[in-house]
Amino acid sequence: QKEVEQNSGPLSVPEGAIASLNCTYSDRGSQSFFWYRQYSGKSPELIMFIYSNGDKEDGRFTAQLNKASQYVSLLIRDSQPSDSATYLCAVNGGRGSYIPTFGRGTSLIVHP
Amino acid sequence: DAGVTQSPTHLIKTRGQHVTLRCSPISGHKSVSWYQQVLGQGPQFIFQYYEKEERGRGNFPDRFSARQFPNYSSELNVNALLLGDSALYLCASSPKRELLYEQFFGPGTRLTVL
Numbered sequence: 001q002k003e004v005e006q007n008s009g010p011l012s013v014p015e016g017a018i019a020s021l022n023c024t025y026s027d028r029g030s031q032s033f034f035w036y037r038q039y040s041g042k043s044p045e046l047i048m049f050i051y052s053n054g055d056k057e058d059g060r061f062t063a064q065l066n067k068a069s070q071y072v073s074l075l076i077r078d079s080q081p082s083d084s085a086t087y088l089c090a091v092n093g094g095r096g097s098y099i100p101t102f103g104r105g106t107s108l109i110v111h112p
Numbered sequence: 113d114a115g116v117t118q119s120p121t122h123l124i125k126t127r128g129q130h131v132t133l134r135c136s137p138i139s140g141h142k143s144v145s146w147y148q149q150v151l152g153q154g155p156q157f158i159f160q161y162y163e164k165e166e167r168g169r170g171n172f173p174d175r176f177s178a179r180q181f182p183n184y185s186s187e188l189n190v191n192a193l194l195l196g197d198s199a200l201y202l203c204a205s206s207p208k209r210e211l212l213y214e215q216f217f218g219p220g221t222r223l224t225v226l
Contacts, residue, residue: 004154034214043202043217044155088154098211099168102154 003027004091006103013110019076021106023089026070031093033065033072038086038105047087048074079110114139116205116218124224125193133188133221137205143167144186145215146178147202155202161186162209190223198225 003026013019021035032051036044050056050063050072062075072091076083086105092098117136125131137144143162147155160168161180180186184205190197200222204215 008152032213036217043200043220046214046216049214090154092211099157099160099170100211100215102156104152104154 004089004101004103006087006089006106008104009107010109011106013079013108015079015081015110015112017079017110019079019083019108019110021074021076021087021089021108022071023073023091023103024071025089025091025101027091028067028070029093030067030070030091032091033063034090034092034100035061035063035072035074036088036090037083038088040085044088076108079108081110081112084108084110116203116216118201118203118218118221120221121219122222122224124226126226127193127195129193130189130191131193131223133190133201133203133223134185135188135203135205135218136185137203138207138216141205141207141216142184143206143209143211143215144180144184145204145206145211146186146188147204147217148172149200149202149220150198158188160211167209168211193225195225198223 035047038044048063064073088105089103092100145160146158149155157170159178175191200220203218206215
């Protein structure tokens with residue numbers, strides 16, 4: 001059974017700091033990795049996706065993938081109070097299955 | 113451009129009843145997936161439909177069923193509702209068959225079973 005693990009938090013960072021969110025996965029054959037942001041009472045919003053080892057940057061967000069260690073992380077630079085939300089990690093493509101598995105999410109609080 | 117739309121927004125039912133939830137994907141997207149998200153958990157995959165055929169099924173009982181129409185909209189049906197079915201039901205659309213690629217979620221339907 002595929003598992004995706006995230007620390008539920010909350011992770012609290014001051015405004016302007018770097019927030020680091022981590023996710024580990026159990027299926028070594030996983031191929032695609034996604035980060036979603038979910039505000040309370042709202043639906044998930046896709047932030048980034050990554051398929052290859054290394055870093056992928058988009059504005060203030062950087063996704064990092066290390067397949068050998070089976071973890072994927074999301075860095076948020078210059079964190080803003082509006083970044084306060086739950087961040088969901090989703091993993092797909094292991095063992096020929098294309099059903100995505102989501103972690104339970106990490107709650108991020110950015111305080112002024 | 114319109115995103116994924118879902119109806120209704122909220123729904124209250126009692127145990128034993130059935131419910132139908134509806135979803136319209138982003139224009140041009142042929143893949144629709146359904147997820148259940150209970151409070152404090154990540155979304156859990158229920159079904160994927162692509163070109164009107166079921167392409168994937170999660171670990172849910174037969175009380176859950178779905179279909180996709182020629183215009184690619186979709187319905188999720190749940191029979192014999194249980195208290196544990198209370199959740200946010202999310203629909204996601206994708207331009208590709210393979211869920212290896214990005215999906216875009218609708219606003220969800222909040223179902224409460226009393």
